[in-house]
Every structure is written in C-alpha cells, then in structure tokens.
Amino acid sequence: MLLILSFTAIAQPAAAQSILRDAETEALFRDMSRPLIAAAGLRPENVQVVMIGDPSINAFVAGGQIVYIHSGLIAAADSANEVQGVIAHELGHITGGHILRFQEGIKTATGIMILSLVLGAAAMAAGAGDAGAGILAAGQQAAMGKFLAFTRTQESSADQAGASFLTKAGISGKGSLTFFKKLQNQEFRYAIPQEDSYARTHPLTGERIQALEQVYSHDPAWAKPSDPALEARFQRVKAKLAGFVDDPKRILALYPEYNKTVQARYARAYAFHKTAFPEKALGEIDSLLQTTPEDPYYLELRGQVLLESGRPDEALESLRRAVQRAPNEPLIASLFGHALIATEKPDNFVEAKNVLKSAISRDNSNPFAWYQLGIVYDREGDHGRAALATAERYNLENQPRLALANAEQALHAIPTGTIDWLRAQDIAMVSRTAVQTEKRKGSDGVK
Structure with missing residues (x-):
C-alpha cells in the first residue's frame, strides 16, 4: 500500500x-x-x-x-x-562529462582484456597451457586495474571541481570535509581497508580529505557561516523525511511528545498519520500553524491528513490557502485538485480541471496529476482526453504497453491534427518502439 x-x-x-x-x-x-x-x-x-x-x-x-x-x-x-x-x-x-566519458574507460579496459585473450589463446595453442592461463588472469587483473584507475581519476577530478564551485559560490567547504569524515568513519566501522586504493573505484577517503583540506584552507569562504534560514529549512525537511520513511515507533522514541521543537512536531505529525491517529497528527500540525499560520507546507500537510482520513471537504480550505501561499508549487496544486475531485461534487470538477492543468503546465512529469486530470475528463465525458491523460501517466511510469493502448484510443477520439492529437501520436510512436524493443529482448532471451 x-x-x-x-x-x-x-x-x-x-x-x-x-x-x-x-x-x-x-x-x-x-x-x-x-x-x-x-x-x-x-x-x-x-x-x-x-x-x-x-x-x-x-x-x-x-x-x-x-x-x-x-x-x-x-x-x-x-x-x-x-x-x-x-x-x-x-x-x-x-x-x-564523466558519464559520457565512462565508455572510454570501459573501451580501454576491454582492449586490454581482448589482447590478453589473444595472447593467452596463442600460448595455449602452442602447448603452453599454464602460461596461457597466466596471461589470461594477468590480462583480467590489468584490465580491471586500468578501469578502476580511470574511475578514481574521475572522482578526484569531481572533488576538485566541486571545491572550486563552493569557493566561487562563496560557500564554506567545512560541510564537505565533515561529510567525508563521516564516510571515513563508516569505512572504519565496516573494516574497509584504508591502505591501498588500487582495488577501489574511489580514492581512499583519507586521501580525498587531505587533498580537499589543502584547497579549503586557502578559501576565503572557509570561516563563512552557513545561511541560518537555509539550515533551519534543512532541519525541517530532514525531520519530515524521517517521519515519512522511518518506522513510526522509532520516530516517537526519537521525538517524544514532550519535545516541542518544530522538527519533533513535524516528524510526529507524519508518524501519527501513518499509524491512523489523524487527530493527533492534526494536533501537531495545528500547533505548528499557531506559530506560522500561513506556512504553505504546514497547510499542505494539514489538508493531506484530512484528505487521507476521508474528509476531503474539510481539506479544501487548507489546501486552497497552501496553493495561494505557494502558487508556483505544482505538487501542492495537484494535491488540491485531487481533494476537489474526492469531494464527488460536480461543482468542484471545473475548478479541479483548471488547477490540475495549471499544475501540469509547470510540471508535466507528475503521473499523479495526469491521473487526476484523466478522472476529470472522464467525468465530463471527454473520453479521448481522458485516454490521453492516462497515456501520459503510463508513459511517465514506463509502462509502454498501457501507454500505447491509451494513446491509440485517444487518437481515435480526438480531432485529427489538433495539439492533443499530435501529442497522442508522439506517445504512441515512442511506446510502440519500446514495446517492439521489449518483444525483441524477450525473443532473444535477454532479461
């Protein structure tokens, strides 16, 4: 679920x-x-x-x-x-361009591997079986070593580039070093060898720290404090993420109810909602809203809890206010559209369609928004555009067979040559190619 x-x-x-x-x-x-x-x-x-x-x-x-x-x-x-x-x-x-250049590393390693295969096969053909096997093994080791050296060079390059970006942006590198030290502690904890980087894709973490310390020690931004407002926002997001992904029992242990910090109340609101205690969740959210009554993200969560608790009519006020306070956040708008539809009141469908179309115009990569818009079109009897919205959804979810079926349905129902018809045609072409590729892989026994 x-x-x-x-x-x-x-x-x-x-x-x-x-x-x-x-x-x-x-x-x-x-x-x-x-x-x-x-x-x-x-x-x-x-x-x-x-x-x-x-x-x-x-x-x-x-x-x-x-x-x-x-x-x-x-x-x-x-x-x-x-x-x-x-x-x-x-x-x-x-x-x-490291992703593009990744193939260069593979190509070089493959060349070494092929050469060792040729030389090893030749040695075996000449009757030197042990020597041939040795050449093959040495070739494999050399190829892997070459590839790993390539990736380590890329990582070192990214370290230095990242440090230069921090410097140019006037952002301290203290956080970068602190995080590398955390990674090093993780390696110590799991007994990952620290003596030799030869068999690693990344340089030794200690080496990376040492190299970066030399850069940051001369950086004018080294002593510059991080933006307090940004740090406060990060702590909020970290707490709400914990409330979303962690076990509710763990959250309530980490953030007991006597803890009245913003982070604690935010995390508990999620934990209570996940454990089907909506009133407790709303109590935490309302306490946050007492301090900042127009915070769009608190309003969003309040509306979400009401909606998920089967009270869409009550959710509308909070979500409408959230959209007003954050008009450029399409995710909030799509949630508001969902709540309008969930009321099952035809009078709300027109507003839902406008809200969802506005959300999609800002972010057309949200399958949930397309799904909701498809519901509106279907309720209106516009089955062609309902099929198109569904095709958009399945296209984003990488389900080409379902995307193709709905795109073809849209092509038959939407007037030829219109923008929506052309979009349905595009999805049909892309999905048909993906389906054919799947079939070829299946016939070739490729998993």
Whole structure:
C-alpha cells in the first residue's frame, strides 16, 4: 500500500528506485543548489536535484543534468552545508562529462582484456597451457586495474571541481570535509581497508580529505557561516523525511511528545498519520500553524491528513490557502485538485480541471496529476482526453504497453491534427518502439 503524504513516491526505472517528491524538499534543493549550479557555469533551470528513496548514503549522476541524492544521505547529514558539498561534487561529474566519458574507460579496459585473450589463446595453442592461463588472469587483473584507475581519476577530478564551485559560490567547504569524515568513519566501522586504493573505484577517503583540506584552507569562504534560514529549512525537511520513511515507533522514541521543537512536531505529525491517529497528527500540525499560520507546507500537510482520513471537504480550505501561499508549487496544486475531485461534487470538477492543468503546465512529469486530470475528463465525458491523460501517466511510469493502448484510443477520439492529437501520436510512436524493443529482448532471451 502506497502512503501518500506530502511526499509522493514515483517509480523511476532510470534510477532503479522510487523517487520521493515533496514540494518543500524540492524548493530547498533548488535554493541550496542554485549558487553552486551558477558557479559551475550551468543554468539552474536545467539542473535538477532529485531524491531517491534509499536508506544508503549515496548520491550519483546518471546522464543529463540530474543529481540523484539518496534519502539515507539526507538522514546522515547534519547540515545543509554538508549536502551542498555533495551536490558540488556531483556537479563536478556533470561538468566533467564523466558519464559520457565512462565508455572510454570501459573501451580501454576491454582492449586490454581482448589482447590478453589473444595472447593467452596463442600460448595455449602452442602447448603452453599454464602460461596461457597466466596471461589470461594477468590480462583480467590489468584490465580491471586500468578501469578502476580511470574511475578514481574521475572522482578526484569531481572533488576538485566541486571545491572550486563552493569557493566561487562563496560557500564554506567545512560541510564537505565533515561529510567525508563521516564516510571515513563508516569505512572504519565496516573494516574497509584504508591502505591501498588500487582495488577501489574511489580514492581512499583519507586521501580525498587531505587533498580537499589543502584547497579549503586557502578559501576565503572557509570561516563563512552557513545561511541560518537555509539550515533551519534543512532541519525541517530532514525531520519530515524521517517521519515519512522511518518506522513510526522509532520516530516517537526519537521525538517524544514532550519535545516541542518544530522538527519533533513535524516528524510526529507524519508518524501519527501513518499509524491512523489523524487527530493527533492534526494536533501537531495545528500547533505548528499557531506559530506560522500561513506556512504553505504546514497547510499542505494539514489538508493531506484530512484528505487521507476521508474528509476531503474539510481539506479544501487548507489546501486552497497552501496553493495561494505557494502558487508556483505544482505538487501542492495537484494535491488540491485531487481533494476537489474526492469531494464527488460536480461543482468542484471545473475548478479541479483548471488547477490540475495549471499544475501540469509547470510540471508535466507528475503521473499523479495526469491521473487526476484523466478522472476529470472522464467525468465530463471527454473520453479521448481522458485516454490521453492516462497515456501520459503510463508513459511517465514506463509502462509502454498501457501507454500505447491509451494513446491509440485517444487518437481515435480526438480531432485529427489538433495539439492533443499530435501529442497522442508522439506517445504512441515512442511506446510502440519500446514495446517492439521489449518483444525483441524477450525473443532473444535477454532479461
């Protein structure tokens, strides 16, 4: 069962895990990363920082200009400054073109491997079986060593680039070093060898710390404190993330009810809602709203709890206020649209359609918003656009067979040549190609 709170989990095969989407978190990531992205010479509107639902401490890039951060990394970080250090490092991979150049490392290692196969086979053919086997083994070891050296060079390059971005942005590198030291402590804890980096994809963490300390010690921003407002926002997001992903019993142990900090009340609100105590959850949220009555994210959560508790009519006021206070947050708008539909009142459907279309115009990569818009179209009797919205949803969820079926249905119902008809045609073409590729892989026995 998927629990939809302010966080929404969306399956994304590109990352092989669930993407966690939350308006407050994404706003924080944008503000944390914007100066670093600019320092890297990239356009902030073209770079995304995306959170993956994974408890391990990790971050990566996988092509394009998207930085993926595991939820476990946010949980392990103590400050926004630490996460900024991680983002800076990943931006170093993007500006260095490391994903594109990854194939170069593979090609070089493969060349060594092929040469060893040829020489080993020749030795075996000449009757020197042991020598041939030795050549094969040595070739494999050399190829792996060459590849690992290549990846270590990339990591060192990203470290240095990330440090330069922090310096240029006027952000202290203290958080970067602190986080590397946490990683080093993890390695000590799990008895990961620290003497030789030859068999590692990354340089030794101690070596990385030493190299970065030399850079940061001359950085004018070293002693500059992190933005207090940004740090306070980070602590809020960290607490709400814990409330969303952790076991409610653990949350209530970490944040007992006598703890009245913002973080504690925020985390408990999620824990109480997950354990089906909506009144307790609302009590925590209302106490937060007493201090900041127009906070859009508290209002969003209040509306979400009411909606998920089967009280959509009561949720509308909070969600409408949340949308008014954060008009550029499409995730909140899509939740408001969902609440309007959930009231089952036809008078609310027109507003729901307008709200959802506005949300999608700002962010068309939210399958939940497309799903809700499809419901509105279906209730209106516009089955062609309902099918198109459903095709959009399945296209985003990487379900090409369902996307194709709905796109073809839309093509038959929507007037030919219109913008919606052309969009349905695009989805049909892409999905048909994906289905054919799946069939070929299946016939070839490829898993």
